[in-house]
Amino acid sequence: MDLKEFLNLSAGKWFSQRTNYFVGGEADNSKADITIELVNPEDIKAVELCKKHNLDPQLSLGGTIQSWDNSVDWGKPKQVGSATVVLVSNSDDDTKGKLIRPQDSKVCGHYVLGADEALTLTIKTDEMQAEERQWFASDNLRMRTTVVKFHDGRKQTSFYSEIRKAPPANNE
Template structure:
């Protein structure tokens, strides 16, 4: 599988369940979300702008994903909504590795790297302020996506999470 095929599999609407653990507070949390993943072409204004912000050639980007979410926790807290954009710029000699730019809520952005491993899992590494975020994404099937994430701060790991995401299929047309 190449990176373009992997990204195309991500496009669509997903029901996500997350279990996370905060190491410093020893708090476990569950969360349910509705995710929408949209493809952004390489010439999309957001892709071009973010590449230019990091002095990267926008013509080298293969495009990006805009991810929107609406989440609720098991603890009766308010729903959380938001979005993030991820831009991918493959290495010209080894397209299974490359750079990523990620922005949250169109405000804070960070740069990192990706690796599409031999087992067809996408590994993302991002530096966000004083934190290092590592995420691994893979498909158990075309409609079941799994993710793990680790966030590491100056004092070691601060949070880990596991996600299972089921693709929301479009309604069947009446015969």
């Protein structure tokens, strides 16, 4: 599987369950509805992001807009939001490259699509460093793990299982 196939397979509506653990703290779990939309490499958002970061738009592989709504998780505070990510390949290898987001003033991370077809995203900010690994157990079951290391010494780990929601039946 190449990166474009990986992104295409990620697109859709998902039901997500997360277990979260702060090292030295307690475990927590939550549920959310997630929608992943594709950003095409030629999309004006992707082109402008590349130019903003002095990267060649011709190397853009596109990206995703991921939206979440955890209102399905009864008893938890509602959280709704979205994040846009664009991937820009290295000139000689599209399995590796840079990760850019609209809110960042500099390139915020890197990606690697491994031979095992798992995508690893590494993001660095002034407050933390995060590594997220994503892979598919099947076309409709996606797994993710994250390890976040905060610069103040705290550490957070998470595991996500995401099940694709079937499209609504067409009752015409």
